[in-house]
Amino acid sequence: MKGTTSVWLVARREIDERLRSRTVRIMTAISVVLVVAVIVVPSIVHKPAKPAPVGLVGSSTQALAPALRRAANAAGAKVRLVDLPSAAGAQADVRDKVLDVALIVSGAHLQEALAANGLSPSAVARALTPEPLAVAALNPAPPDQTAHSLAAVVTALLIYTSIAMYGQAVAQGVAQEKTSRTAEVLLAVVRPSRLMAGKVLGIGLVGLVQIGATVGAGLVANALVKRAEIPSTVWVLLPMVLLWFLLGFALYAFACAAAGALVARQEEIGFVTAPILMVLVISFLLMYVALATPTAWWLAVVSFVPPMAPVLMPVRLALGHVPAWQVALSAVITLAASVLLAAIAARIYSFALVRGGARLSWGEALRLSRS
């Protein structure tokens, strides 16, 4: 039989078994609700501010209207300009809070005064509509810091919980087959590397369905809300969550498969997966440090380190702009690492899966599987 057939048969069994499981359904529901809430809730809480009513009295102030609008846009505010006939009426409106501000130029009409001093009408118009000043921040902060932090936390949480959950599922599945001796029946007809690949593929696809449902729900919610707090980021970030879940899962799942093969009893899974999940937990915790220092050099560095990249590269993306080449390079490094890890894991797995006796330590497994 062709190898791909047996890999797919093994993967199919995993998918069938896990899509029936309640845990997977509940986890999917929770992550969908979480992501939709993060997108929808801010737009309900922060209704877009109403344009501020500004009264303009007299033709010279009314000539300032285009400049006012431009200045308001540059400042991120909206104004509603109202032409008013009399200064007294405008003052009354401001007192009654009908207007926020009224611009009143009393005395000589500015335009007429300028014209009288020999300026052409076009020169007068130019003088009265200056270009708004360009603002250059020397230490740029993202405009909506809270929304970006929230996006970073949710992204990290989603990727971290999914990799942890599905990585554990791989370890448990392998341990179950080992301790129930199903592995013996399987290994008589399936090569160990294919058995491992099928298991990782099947569980990974279930994880992908969960994350995909979450990301899809997020994109739909974002489209419906239209004016989300982080509109530009969401479209990039959600597909990135999918990509980095896959890369991270591949990396961690092969390690977990090897871990599951080390145990003698199902209860020992915690011991063997602890060192693996510790790395994942650390990268999740580093996300909190990253929130405080989103542009720190160390964050850029760890977002290229394979076991940390799957959580921290998307966190960087959520916190602000990351050059595309950095994302691509980190993805390639992570992929290469998971291929290497898969090869090592396959060796440990084949050796440890049919070995009786007590739980193997990682050191023993590496040493013995080499001989």
Place this chain on the structure above:
Amino acid sequence: MSADRSDGPVLRVARLRHRFGDHLAVDGVEFTVAGGEIVGLVGRNGAGKTTTMRAVMGILQPQEAEITWRGHPVGFDDRLRFGYMPEERGLYPQMKVLPQLVYFARLCGLDRATAERRAGDLLGRFDLAARAQDLTIALSHGNQQRVQLAVAMVHDPDLFVLDEPFAGLDPSVVDDLSTILRTEAVNGHAILFSSHQLDLVERLCDRVVILEQGRVLATGTLDELRARLPRRLRVKVGAPPGWERGLVGVQAESEDVEGVVLDLGPGADAQAVLAAAQAAGPVERFGFERGHLVDVYRELVQR
């Protein structure tokens, strides 16, 4: 597809040697299995039965071995035509019975339709048709063992490798499964199975391989093995005990209400024993005792 007995050995195991750390698990094990033949691997725990079977199935890579199938070294594709039942249960507890059988059949290369048909047929043969959609874990021990044997058979293998298939089963299940194995053998399948239930091996097997501490102590048909036992007579005479004393090469082995059991040594003459018995009193019973495998085993292991 199926080989018959006249084809001679299909599976040949030679020079099988494997060491786990300091423990030499098997040390030069050799035997053959022919098509249509049921061969029993016999021996106490740790004698090397499981190691031998795992080596045949390729689950264990022995440090030294020549294992051939129909004349060539056993390869991965040959093993797809083997059916294996490990010593402990090896099923997915949370999987339904029929899908479980179909899954294993497909892993052995059967297409979906054939796999489903074979699995359905087998469940009928094992009286499990009504349990097809039950979770495996919900089945009794005996029924799970039936499913396990069904998994080993579902792809219609040429060779069965069954490690302690009858351990812990009640006699009626043992009888059912024995009948199924007999039928498979009659249809030309080669069967290698291990057990420490010697009476069962005696009932079921054509040939026996006795293992002890990783070595083959003896191998042969039951008759060949029995020939290794001293000839044994059971005689019941209406006379006080001791009438046989003085007969050359004759030794009383045991005595009960059914008479005395006499071991006949090399120089002993059964006719002389009969004459002595008749001289002593009325002979109610006189005949050769059929030796049992357990006697052969004791005889061999004690030496």
